[in-house]
Amino acid sequence: MERKTLYPTSHLYNLAILAMLSLGSFPSSSSLSFDFYAASCPSAEMMVKNTVRAASSLDPTLPGKLLRLLFHDCFIEGCDASVLLQGNGTERSDPANKSLGGFSVIDSAKRLLEIFCPATVSCADIVALAARDAVEFAGGPAVRVPTGRRDGKVSVAANVRPNIVDTSFTLEEMVKIFAAKGLSLDDLVTLSGAHTIGSAHCSSFSDRFQLNSKGKLTRVDASLGKDYAAKLAKQCPAGASLSVTVNNDPETPALFDNQYYKDLLLHKGLFQSDSVLVSDQRTTNKVVELANDQQSFFESWGESFMKLVSIGVKTGDEGEVRQSCSVTNG
Ligand code: HEM
Structure with missing residues (x-):
């Protein structure tokens, strides 16, 4: 007679999960969620919001810049902060992105977050949250933005034109x-x-x-x-x-x-x-x-x-969480 298993399979599965969690080997969440930083950096969203508010109060051109930055990030390689990477031949260097702005606000928020929650909050999430906060600052609706995006490592100027819309388009x-x-x-x-x-x-x-x-x-x-x-x-x-x-x-x-x-x-x-x-x-x-x-x-x-804000996001083990938004961790 075949021996009965001691535990039902679902119980075994739970034990395996517990083991992986205690070993720290459990793969991180593979989708966006509203409470992604609840445990790892509870003030993350507040820090981004305060940075956007303070900067926009001093420079009223920033809300528009931050919103457009998100659009140009998400349409090329997905919302993964690829638009922020500096260097020859990156998206940021393409003439179609020449008039983008708001980078310094993202960098300020990142610097703050690196002090309080090192290596935790992605630049891609900061771009999405900052655009949301920019809209709210300008009197628009306050919407919830799920987080957990990871930062991309690919940023190629040649990918900009085929993916972005031009004013001359039908x-x-x-x-x-x-x-x-x-x-x-x-x-x-x-x-x-x-x-x-x-x-x-x-x-x-x-x-x-x-x-x-x-x-x-x-x-x-x-x-x-x-x-x-x-x-x-x-x-x-x-x-x-x-x-x-x-x-x-x-x-x-x-x-x-x-x-x-x-x-x-x-x-x-x-x-x-x-x-x-x-x-x-x-x-x-x-x-x-x-x-x-x-x-x-x-x-x-x-x-x-x-x-x-959900276009082509990288989550879980994909990409990385950059230390500085304008360069990959290398
Ligand atoms: C549908 C096709 C779109 C086209 C062809 C287009 C094109 C442009 C162009 C040419 C500019 C002016 C750039 C400059 O001369 O400095 C601009 C500005 C802007 N766009 Fe769009 N855009 C489009 C959609 C969007 C979308 C979907 C968003 C965001 C959700 C967006 C957000 C903005 C914002 C906020 C500005 C002002 C930027 C600033 O003040 O610096 N656009 N857009």
Whole structure:
């Protein structure tokens, strides 16, 4: 007769887990969770929030920069802080990332975290949390962000262009890139609402109108309002310094609200990629919904933001927790 096992298999499994835990060999969690740092660094989120608040109070351009930094991080190699790595040929060195900012805020938060919780909190989590806090600082919704991301070791400039959206893209081209990241048409409309804060350099939209030698408008994109174009042309005259910037949202530039969608309906979308959202029925309905109801925008934002911060994350034993955000541990 076959000998009966002393313990049911589930009991054996539990014993094995206990043994692995006591030996410290249990693989770390392989997915994001809301309480990831509850035991290892309970103040982690508060430290990031305080850093973002303090920096943004001194420099109001930072919330926009921190939010865009997350977008450019997550679309290339997933949300793994690959955008922060410095050096020849890294994502950060690519011309498409030239105007990114907010790096010093991430570095400050990391320095603080390394003092209180050494080698614990990833730079990828700091980027995601800082973007969330930036939105809240600007008056947007406070959303929960799961943590447990690990930092990537790969950052290649050549991967930037094929994965990022350009202002000249058609709706179809944008939908394709977003879909490749698991984001829907509605996510595209909702996340584009990020352009309710922050600013842009003249070169990002100046091909939408033409000025003659006397500074008069001679050509304006059909999707751009004439008065708005004239205002932009004034802010970006021929020969303007390359550092000149214009607010993305001409009405409430520092406030994270649903004004961006109202602007779109009034033909005041700054980029061509903003304007195309009201050129197609598939996206126009969502724009109208969000323009009419800020609460609806905030709810959609919570859902789409959650998808954004979860793109291609590395967890468990993948990647590493960097000691300094701009270099791999080596
Ligand atoms: C859908 C396609 C998108 C395109 C084509 C696009 C393009 C751009 C461009 C060209 C700028 C101005 C850069 C400059 O001249 O300095 C900009 C700014 C910005 N973008 Fe987007 N973007 C897109 C989607 C997003 C998404 C999904 C987010 C975040 C969720 C985002 C957040 C921002 C923010 C906050 C700024 C202002 C940055 C600052 O103030 O420095 N964008 N975007």
